[in-house]
Every structure is written in C-alpha cells, then in structure tokens.
Amino acid sequence: MATSSSHDQAPKIHVSQISALSFTQNLLERNGVPPENATIIARALVLADLRGVDTHGINRLPAYLLRLRNGLLDPLAQPTLHQITPVVAQVDGHNSFGFLSAHLGIEAGIEMAKTYGIGMVSVKHSNHFGMSAWIVQQALDADMMSLVFTNSSPALPVWGGKEKLMGVSPIACGAPGREGGRDFILDMAPSVAARGKIHKAKRRGEKIPFDWALDGDGERTDDPAKALEGVMLPMGGPKGSALAVMMDVFSGVLSGSNFAGEVRGPYDESGEADVGHFFVVLRPDLFMDLEAFRERMGILYDRVVGCERMKGVERIYFPGEIEQATHEERLKTGIPYVETEIGALNKEAELVGSKKIEVMP
Ligand SMILES: NC(=O)c1ccc[n+]([C@@H]2O[C@H](COP(=O)([O-])OP(=O)(O)OC[C@H]3O[C@@H](n4cnc5c(N)ncnc54)[C@H](O)[C@@H]3O)[C@@H](O)[C@H]2O)c1
Structure with missing residues (x-):
C-alpha cells in the first residue's frame, strides 16, 4: 500500500x-x-x-x-503538441519537467475523448513525472477513464536475468465511481515495491522488508543503501518483468524516446533522461449514460469491499481507496x-x- x-x-x-x-x-x-x-x-x-x-x-x-x-533538465522548456489523427496526438517534452508533458498530454487526451470518445497520446523526450495517479486524477476530474503508462530507468532484471534492464515503470488506470463514492484508481509499479520506497527508507534511516530487493551481490537485504546498489524484485516473477517490458514497448519503443535500458533516472546525473509516456483517455458513457456507468461501478465497489473476508482481514479496500482516504485525512491533519x-x-x-x-x- x-x-x-x-x-x-x-x-x-x-x-x-x-x-x-x-x-x-x-x-x-x-x-x-x-x-x-x-x-x-x-x-x-x-x-x-x-x-x-x-x-x-x-x-x-x-x-x-x-x-x-546540472543542465540535465530545462526549467524553461515548454512541451509541444502535434495532432497526428483526430484521436491521436504526440507530445514532445523537449526535456522539460515530466509533469508538464504529462499535463499537456492528458489534457489533449481528454479533449479528444470529449469529441470522439477516445484520445491516445504518446509522449517523448520527457522526464520523471512522479506518481502516475495525479494524471489519472486529472482524467477523473473530467469524468474520464484513463490508462497511464510510462517507462523509467533500469532497476529491474528481466526474468532469469541478473542485471538491471527494465524500469519499475508504473501502470496506472482509473474509472469514475458512483457519485459521491470511491473512484477506481490502480497505480502500481511492477516490482514488489516502488524504488521510491527504498529511497524514502534510506532518507529516513529505516530498514526495508527482505522481499523488496537484492543487494549488489544478489543477496536479499533489509538495508536500503545496499538495495539501491542491487536490483528490485519483480512482482509475480516473470509476470512482473513482462509488465515492465510492456511499459517500455508502449512508452519507449512507440514514442521515439529512450528504451531498452537507456532511460536515465532522476538520481542519475550522467545525461538527459528522455523518458516516454503513453496515455489513453476514454469516455465512460460510450455504451450507456454516465449515471448508469457510475451506478454499475458502485455495485462493483459494494461487491468488492463487501465480499467475505479471509481470517485476520479487517477490511477490504477498492484499488485507490486507501490513498483516497489518506488524502481526506491529510487535508485535515x-x-x-x-x-x-x-x-x-x-x-x-x-x-x-x-x-x-x-x-x-
Ligand atoms: N514515475 C515513475 O517512474 C515511477 C516509478 C515507480 C513508481 N512510481 C509511483 O510510485 C507509487 C507507488 O507504487 P507502488 O507499486 O509501490 O504502489 P502500491 O503498492 O502502494 O499500490 C499499488 C496499487 O495497489 C492498491 N492497493 C495497495 N494496497 C491495497 C489494499 N490493501 N487493498 C486494495 N488495494 C490496495 C493501491 O491503491 C494501488 O492502486 C505509484 O504512485 C507509482 O506511480 C512512479
């Protein structure tokens, strides 16, 4: 979580x-x-x-x-948008902050989806855009469903490999929930844990769980500094590693950005990052009206959180619900x-x- x-x-x-x-x-x-x-x-x-x-x-x-x-990220660069077809656009980030390219891209996707039902955006020459869920949220604020993909710097071996090659590139998507209820927001890295959690533990002088990463010698470790010298562990073995490859296909290969282990991470000072992203925005009222869609999402929510629980589980959460509850709490505290x-x-x-x-x- x-x-x-x-x-x-x-x-x-x-x-x-x-x-x-x-x-x-x-x-x-x-x-x-x-x-x-x-x-x-x-x-x-x-x-x-x-x-x-x-x-x-x-x-x-x-x-x-x-x-x-260090001149690796341009504070004044402004991403530009190129309309390819009525439902497809490309953003060139020109090495600006990843947040700016992602903002422009998802906005363009939303506008296309409003008119044509769907909008697809490929983003090149971008940078790290942080938490994917803020981009999903921008689509949700416009009552839209979305898929948000990015590639990222090498941190994860492919299945069977021992060197870092793929990024722990997050896969995110969202759909509006019942009016006044919880939206669906999935935002997950294909590793057991996001690498940012290891950076955070290091910053805070904390240990990490042994199943998150291997150290430089390929041994399990609870030391975040040693983990950063080694590799992240993919979630679900070959399946997590395949999802990381998928992020690189859609975000890196397709966009013209760096790919196949060439993206540089936000802590790597050896050159420009050249991250790629890929967004799809979809109107949820394509096949029924929005109210009916939202109501069906509400039924799904009720069944998910209301299902019979395993022994020891106090509550079942919908994807994104813990973060939405934390958001409400932190606005107060x-x-x-x-x-x-x-x-x-x-x-x-x-x-x-x-x-x-x-x-x-
Ligand atoms: N930009 C980048 O290059 C990059 C790279 C890696 C990660 N990230 C970001 O790091 C963040 C953390 O990623 P993560 O994989 O560690 O996320 P996570 O493991 O904390 O959560 C993954 C998903 O599982 C859901 N979830 C978690 N616990 C749950 C529970 N008990 N019941 C139901 N659902 C639950 C969450 O709502 C979320 O959608 C994400 O926001 C991601 O975008 C960004």
Whole structure:
C-alpha cells in the first residue's frame, strides 16, 4: 500500500496542503520555472504527499533541482503538441519537467475523448513525472477513464536475468465511481515495491522488508543503501518483468524516446533522461449514460469491499481507496514529514533565497 514501511517510526512534522503548495511554487519559481508551470508541478507533487504516496512528493524536489542546476533538465522548456489523427496526438517534452508533458498530454487526451470518445497520446523526450495517479486524477476530474503508462530507468532484471534492464515503470488506470463514492484508481509499479520506497527508507534511516530487493551481490537485504546498489524484485516473477517490458514497448519503443535500458533516472546525473509516456483517455458513457456507468461501478465497489473476508482481514479496500482516504485525512491533519526531509527542503530554499517551509504548530 501507499503508506510507508512498517519500520516508519520516526517522529513527524506536519505541513498543511497550502504551505506545501506555496513552498514548492516559490522554490520552483526561484529556480527559474515559469509560475504557471510551477503550479502544475507543485499540485502533482503535493497530491502525492496528500495521498500517502510520499515516495513521489515534494521530497523529490532536491533531486529534480540538482538535475536542473546540472543542465540535465530545462526549467524553461515548454512541451509541444502535434495532432497526428483526430484521436491521436504526440507530445514532445523537449526535456522539460515530466509533469508538464504529462499535463499537456492528458489534457489533449481528454479533449479528444470529449469529441470522439477516445484520445491516445504518446509522449517523448520527457522526464520523471512522479506518481502516475495525479494524471489519472486529472482524467477523473473530467469524468474520464484513463490508462497511464510510462517507462523509467533500469532497476529491474528481466526474468532469469541478473542485471538491471527494465524500469519499475508504473501502470496506472482509473474509472469514475458512483457519485459521491470511491473512484477506481490502480497505480502500481511492477516490482514488489516502488524504488521510491527504498529511497524514502534510506532518507529516513529505516530498514526495508527482505522481499523488496537484492543487494549488489544478489543477496536479499533489509538495508536500503545496499538495495539501491542491487536490483528490485519483480512482482509475480516473470509476470512482473513482462509488465515492465510492456511499459517500455508502449512508452519507449512507440514514442521515439529512450528504451531498452537507456532511460536515465532522476538520481542519475550522467545525461538527459528522455523518458516516454503513453496515455489513453476514454469516455465512460460510450455504451450507456454516465449515471448508469457510475451506478454499475458502485455495485462493483459494494461487491468488492463487501465480499467475505479471509481470517485476520479487517477490511477490504477498492484499488485507490486507501490513498483516497489518506488524502481526506491529510487535508485535515496536514502531511507528515520527518526532520531530515524538512531540513533538505529548507536547504534547497536557502540556496535560492526562497521561503522556508511553514510547519504546523
Ligand atoms: N514515475 C515513475 O517512474 C515511477 C516509478 C515507480 C513508481 N512510481 C509511483 O510510485 C507509487 C507507488 O507504487 P507502488 O507499486 O509501490 O504502489 P502500491 O503498492 O502502494 O499500490 C499499488 C496499487 O495497489 C492498491 N492497493 C495497495 N494496497 C491495497 C489494499 N490493501 N487493498 C486494495 N488495494 C490496495 C493501491 O491503491 C494501488 O492502486 C505509484 O504512485 C507509482 O506511480 C512512479
């Protein structure tokens, strides 16, 4: 699930949504990002933190800003859209923030789907876009279903291999739920756990479960630093590895972006990332009216969460439900960070004379 590992015991400092947004906005602007683009990036990062996907929230800023300072990510680049057919478009990210290409791409998909029922977008020359669910959410906000794919830097061996080749590239999709109820949001990396969870454990001085990764010698490890020197373990053996290949086919091979182990990760300073993405947006009222669709989703939800539980299971959740509940909770309580994370963010602020992050009393 999206919450952190069971070792996550460090005391927390809470930050409100508004403070997290304004801190991120200011910091990005001070680093040369135009205000309207900073807003898109800030919303995506803070939404990740609100949903409990704090592996892909504002703690990623130091790594993104380092790329920017090293000339590997262009703060001023603006993605462009090329309409290929009435229902197919291509975005060229021009090495801008992945958030901007993804925002433009899903927006174009939504517009095409409104007119033609479906919209398909391929994105090239992009960068890491964080948590896929924010893109799914953008489609859900327009009452649309979506598929959101991306490739990513090598972290996972293919089945039978021992070297990192495929990315732990997330597969995400969404569908509107019953009015006032839960939407369906699947957002999962094809590994046992997302690599961001290992970075987060390292940041927080925590151990990781032994089934997440192998160290550089191919041994199971609970040390996040050693795990980052080794490989992630695919979920479901060959099936997880095949899903990672699928993400590379649709996002990398098809788009013209890097693929087959060539994408560079957000922590890799050896060159531009050249990530590819692939989005499909679909109107849910193609075969019945939206109300009927939503009601059928409600029935599915009721049957899923209401089914007979295994011994020891207190509650069954719909995909995305834990994150939606965390979102509602964190809007009230604020987002919990640890001291070292706040320190790293304030250090970034100091570098460019931006305001420190405001914490809750
Ligand atoms: N941009 C990138 O390159 C990149 C790479 C890897 C991961 N990520 C992001 O990392 C995040 C975390 O990925 P992950 O694979 O660790 O996710 P996860 O394992 O936390 O969750 C995967 C999915 O399972 C569902 N789920 C989890 N626990 C559940 C439960 N008890 N009952 C019902 N459903 C449940 C979640 O709602 C989610 O849809 C994602 O947001 C992903 O987009 C991004």
